Amino acid sequence: MQYFLAIIGGGPAGYTAAEKASKAGKDVVLFEQNALGGTCLNVGCIPTKSLLYGAKQYFNATHAQKYGVTAAQVAFDFGAMQKRKTIVVRKLVAGIKQRLNNEHCTVVNGKAVVISRQDSVVSIECNGETYEAENLMICTGSTNFVPPIPGIKDNPAVWDSTDALAAAELPKSIIIVGGGVIGMEFATLYHELGVPVTVIEAMPTILPNLDPEVVQILLDKYRKAGINILTNTKVESLDGGKVTANGEVYEAERVLVSVGRRANLQGLEALNELELERGAIKIDEFCKTNLPNVYACGDVTGKIMLAHVASRQAEVAVGRMLKEIPLQRIAYNAIPSVVYTNPEIASVGITEAQAESMSIPVEVKKLPMTFSGRFMAENEGETGLCKMIVDAKNHSVLGVHCIGNPCSEFISAASFAVRNGYTVPEMQQVVFPHPTVSEILHEIL
Ligand code: NAD
Numbered sequence: 001m002q003y004f005l006a007i008i009g010g011g012p013a014g015y016t017a018a019e020k021a022s023k024a025g026k027d028v029v030l031f032e033q034n035a036l037g038g039t040c041l042n043v044g045c046i047p048t049k050s051l052l053y054g055a056k057q058y059f060n061a062t063h064a065q066k067y068g069v070t071a072a073q074v075a076f077d078f079g080a081m082q083k084r085k086t087i088v089v090r091k092l093v094a095g096i097k098q099r100l101n102n103e104h105c106t107v108v109n110g111k112a113v114v115i116s117r118q119d120s121v122v123s124i125e126c127n128g129e130t131y132e133a134e135n136l137m138i139c140t141g142s143t144n145f146v147p148p149i150p151g152i153k154d155n156p157a158v159w160d161s162t163d164a165l166a167a168a169e170l171p172k173s174i175i176i177v178g179g180g181v182i183g184m185e186f187a188t189l190y191h192e193l194g195v196p197v198t199v200i201e202a203m204p205t206i207l208p209n210l211d212p213e214v215v216q217i218l219l220d221k222y223r224k225a226g227i228n229i230l231t232n233t234k235v236e237s238l239d240g241g242k243v244t245a246n247g248e249v250y251e252a253e254r255v256l257v258s259v260g261r262r263a264n265l266q267g268l269e270a271l272n273e274l275e276l277e278r279g280a281i282k283i284d285e286f287c288k289t290n291l292p293n294v295y296a297c298g299d300v301t302g303k304i305m306l307a308h309v310a311s312r313q314a315e316v317a318v319g320r321m322l323k324e325i326p327l328q329r330i331a332y333n334a335i336p337s338v339v340y341t342n343p344e345i346a347s348v349g350i351t352e353a354q355a356e357s358m359s360i361p362v363e364v365k366k367l368p369m370t371f372s373g374r375f376m377a378e379n380e381g382e383t384g385l386c387k388m389i390v391d392a393k394n395h396s397v398l399g400v401h402c403i404g405n406p407c408s409e410f411i412s413a414a415s416f417a418v419r420n421g422y423t424v425p426e427m428q429q430v431v432f433p434h435p436t437v438s439e440i441l442h443e444i445l
Contacts, residue, residue: 003027005321006124006133008112008267011038013298013310014139015096020318022103029133030105031112031126036096039141039299040307042089043162048185050085051165052340055192059342066380076193078170085165113267120293135293135321138268138281139314142261142299151238152257158238159256161186170195171254175243177235179206181339182258184218188341191227198228198252200245205231207339211351211401213366217385218341218403263300278302285329287317295321304335334419338408343382346411349399349418350389361392367444369404374435379405386440388414395423400441410438417441 005021007014010032018030035042054076061074100107110127114136117123122136144160152158159167161182174190176183179201187197199206206229207215223229235245243250263280275282275290280302287295295317298310312330319328336348355362369375369384384404391398400414417427424445432439 001027001132002121003029003106003131003133005029005135005137005318006112006122006131007031007137007139008114008124009038009139009141009298009300010036010096010107011139011141011298011310012040012307013141013314014038014137015100016311017137017139017297017314017318018100018105018107019103020315021321022100022105024318024322026322028103028105029108029131030100031108031110031124033109033111035093036100036107037089037093038139038307040310041092041096043165045307046089046092047085047165048161048189049340050088051081052185052189052192054081054084055189056342059192078193079168082168111267114270116270117291117294122293135295137314137317138289138294138296138300139298139310140264140267140300142263142302142305144257145260145262146257147235147259149235149238155238155240155255157241157253157255159254161256161258164254164256171252172196173252174198174254174256175200175241175250175252176256176258177243178257178259179203179229179231180258180260181207183256185340186256186258187222187227187229191222191225192342196226196228196252198250199230200233200235200243200250201229201231202234203231207345210339210345210347211387212353213387214345214347214385214401214403217383218343218345221343222341261299261305263302265300283313285316286320286327287313288320304332304337306335306337309335331419334415336411336415338411340408343379343384343403343405344408345401345403346407347399347401348411348415349397351399351401352387352389355389355398360398362398363390363392363395364388365390365444367440369402369407369437369440371443372435372437372440375404375437375440377435378437386444388441388444390424395425396421397424397427402440404437404440406437410436410441413438413441 004026005028007030018028022028058076061071112124112126115123115125124131173196175198179199190197233245237244241252281296283301287297297313299305316328339345365388367386387401389399397417432442
């Protein structure tokens, strides 16, 4: 049998593509060597958010006096948190399996290897069987990057994010190498559960890709709370839990290394003409690679390593494959992102610095989150910040950057504005429910 589409990788890109193509009546085979759901569901977004929620409950309970609440004996059970996390993940994975079954998509559990591509037929080997397809979609994701630092390899004290998520017990202390998204979310988790945390970041600031003013608020708060955050600090070597950086030695029971991720390209060797760009698969606006009928979506493209980008890429790619009219495209200028620190950071569109580097004249609007009544009611002692980047010529909203809970829940309203090029006068006509923190997007106008 020849399939219409063979997909390697069952993460957000792979399962979204499989569902969409199967729904359109096409024969689809999806290969996954681990569990459906990929990194996001099994060892990324969902397990971290489950654990972070547990940590937040504990932290809030122990810091509730400011709301007039005293809890006498607050304790947490990390084992129970882990158990709950596993159940959440299991249910979501089962849900994906069910959805693919409902669409009669063939799911093969095993490691797929491309063996050839000739005359628009791709042959794939998995578990000793050969599968043929007209179209191939590569959704193989990414893995944690291990930097070439002396003493890092085979060091039993070193964890990556997958090890940290699987650990049965909390570390007594931890050094986190890399103050990016993964590093700061784990710093939040461990700090809220009482673990001493040191973050070592090579750049002049943590979360270097975000708005610096927003990040500074987090940095000040976390340092005041006792998280040791070292910036402009390069790790030179490791010896067990001893980390030498900028000539100083820091020590902890565990060292979590979170310095970025790299595209997974194994099993694709037969596609020797596949064009790469900075170690990832190069794609066009429809996620097509340079090879006919071969598409790539998600982290393996190295575009923006976010689950919601992966699933959107998959929708666009399958739309292209099915020759949908009109063809969809991805609004890369309006991809929201969230860092689940406490407070959360959420942003969409360009920052002030990016506008400057692109020579776009902008007006920058700024407002503390305390202008929202709901924020005041629920965020004692916090100020937060909302920044809006507006095109100085046509007054369209180009970017929004916020810090303050729960900004992750309303950044999508800002995404609508950026995606559709709404202007400030158009935004002024939108009614926001009162009292909600989302009103900040109206107040700021
Ligand atoms: P990242 O690129 O976000 O951060 C890596 C950080 O490590 C950077 O700040 C970098 O300057 C620093 N660094 C690099 N080498 C270093 C060194 N030798 N010493 C000290 N610091 C060093 O990568 P990540 O945090 O590993 O996350 C990987 C990917 O996963 C990212 O694309 C991220 O967006 C995604 N992710 C997203 C979420 C979310 O959306 N909430 C959560 C987790 C991960």
